Amino acid sequence: MIRDMTDETHVTDSYFPAEVERKWRARWDEEGTNSFTDDAIARIGREGRPFYNLMMFPYPSAEGLHVGNIYAFTGADIHGRYRRLLGDNVFEPIGFDAFGIHSENFALKHGVHPMELIPRNIENFTRQLRRVGFMYDWSHTVDTTSPEYYRWTQWLFLQFYKAGVAVKKEAPVNWCPGCNTVLANEQVIAGACERCGSAVEMRTLSQWFFRISDYAQRLLDNLKTLDWSDTTRRMQENWIGRSEGAELVFPIAGMDGESVRVFTTRPDTVFGATYMVLAPEHPLVDRITTDQRRTAVNEYIQAVVSSDLVNRKITDKQKTGVDTGARAINPATGQEIPVWIADYVLMEYGTGAIMAVPGHDERDFAFAQAFDLPVRRVIAGSGDSADSPVGEVYSGGGTLVNSGEYDGMESGEAKSAITAALAQRGLGEARVNFRLHDWCVSRQRYWGPPIPILYCDACGTVPVPEDQLPVTLPFIENYKPDASGISPLARHEEWYLTECPSCGGRARRETDVSDTFLDSAWYFLRYPSAGNHLAPFDPEVTRNWLPVNTYIGGNEHAVLHLLYSRFVTMVLKDLGHIHFEEPFTRFRAHGLIVKDGAKMSKSRGNVIVPDDFIEEYGADTFRTYLMFLGPYQEGGDFREAGITGPYNFLNRLWDAVLSAEDRPIDPAVERKLHATIAKCSEDLGELSYNTAIAAMMEYLNVVRTGGRTPEREAVQPLVTLIAPFAPHMAEELWSRTGGEGSIFDNGRWPTFDPAKTVADEVEFVVQVNGKLRARLVMRRGITESEARDVALSDANVRRFLEGVELRKVVFVPDRLVNLVVG
């Protein structure tokens, strides 16, 4: 009867997802159900606490939205919808991360200009995203390639420049010969380009860097305060790579004032340093190499430079190297030791030089073996002594031997003692070293925001005045990069030649663009202020909405995007632009969706096209199915057959709600209802969606046992419980059962009474010696002795007690009695 009253469209009694979904999508758009006006954003619009629900914005590829995107967004959307049903004022934006090499390469390959390609892709993505029923505020969206956005990316660069955080320096950089551009260290995986897989070369170029390494300690310390997935936190920790040790000074024999500084985590082994190794690129090499050795050294350096990083970073190959002829003085022993160069020492870590302790370091040992260098034992592990043979490496801690006055000291203690003693003689100091390097942001490509810097013959480096932003990326026909290391924009004099803003003379624009990761390192600040022409982020709005409450995304961005975002936020805080230094209060990494156990990829041909499934079963079923596959934070295996489970479930739920009748609820059903609400509430808070769905299914099975007609009171709460998963259906059921407006505005997450989740009687497990022998119903709260008597009176239990002595009774209230016999 109720259904006839609200049946405005021709939605029939049977569940037709396509009709229901079309109807509600249109209504959400018309009524702006999910959007905030800018005014509402400024005043914190609706009622309730502001809750910023963020998900990693997609790169709008030409292939369109894939299952992985939908999986990620659905989990995040459910989170947002749940918070909204709890009464929070949820802001859930989406945008597009559309600059970068990926788009540019695609454009080059297909002969379409990115300025044509990207808007088309964004349009397609938007269309697809709308079909899935996300709660996006389409009035606050972001496109990193729009001048309205990158104007502020450039503004950011200028702030960093003025603060001395952005610096141009001549430095060895990772050059990708495939992409024809430099890469950040984070983009180099085992010596290869993470994008195209080419072996990365080292080139020395003048590039813009952000001094993220100055923030290493803070980035590390703050991790402890964040509510983040452990996996993500650990990846950042490893990437920052803090190690404690000492920097020690080894004077060069016969060269006054010349010395080699090394970083070591094992100053306790300095007495065992029998030679030194410098990276082939080390600036000292040229000066200290003796004349006799110069030819050999130069040849070796040539060979190393012409090889690539992939090759160089193979760890199990035969060690190579060459003696420079120079001799250094071991500051601990006073002995002269040879100085070699070898490619296993990397210029980019520590000081680019090491003291080699072959007795206690595997790599040094391998090198010493190859070149017949002396090995000396200075640490004795358990069972070793000073005279133990040095046929193998011992890299653990222990007691010092062959170390003069330090003999007998434990290595932990010796580390600080030796460092202190050397420091007193000016030959060392305690030192913390980080793996994290400065972030190279220059890219010799076309598809990115031009770096807003000018070079004037008279004034030198001049920042573009802020009121002249944006420096617009021009449309150029030939944007193909080349191997020269010079950007495509550098081929366009009409663009780069300009007037110096300070002297009026001729100036040349910086022709490199910035790294895409800079675009995405601050987009979350822009969303609430999207459309603001006066500032990148309105101070008032930002104070109301940030930091982000929950951020959900993939772990593939654990070090790149998340680290850069944290860094950018810290700098902005230090510069007084924002009031917080950590952008994402809570971060959860979602899992990966695979197909038949393998990652989905075009080359494997196992990519799932979501459109077909949405067409056939509807977005609600598709969403529910994806979340039911497995734990959201672990991912799952996409199996087409499985979708009928959630489809049937939603059908049954629909029927149950619409066929319910008004009569008192059965006490057993009521108990199950309260238990189900409790379970769903707990699970949604933890993003444990698969078990929440299972709990609802289980409950619906109880409600409909034997095809019984359900009580209204029993099924009405299900409409709200399912709403985060199947929002269209929930709206329709809400409206058909007399609800006003949108369930997300007027519905409330149901509450439960803990007392009602349990019955007066409970089923006890009765064990004999830990083995199940009976299940007996007893009164809730029964005492141990009563329960024991009940258990002992059971015939089957008694059978197992014959002829043995009862030794002990283990009692778990309302749960279990275990009779221990012997």
Place this chain on the structure above:
RNA sequence: GCGAAAGUGGCGGAAUGGCAGACGCGCUGGUCUUAGGAACCAGUGGCUCCGGCUUUGGGGGUUCGAAUCCCCCCUUUCGCACCA
């Protein structure tokens, strides 16, 4: 090599010290029926003399009791990788 996570029916998975296999797929049988990609009912790890026995990668241990905690081994996935 280092670090981390995981290993449970035919399959996806549930249970994190107390009934292993919830929920779903698939499968078997049945009811109804406009014979169906519907709904409902019963069953579904293995063995069984129908009392039970056995079972969570393998082996050992702790415990009254272990998928869960500890040790060793195997396998898989992910991250880092000559980081001094």
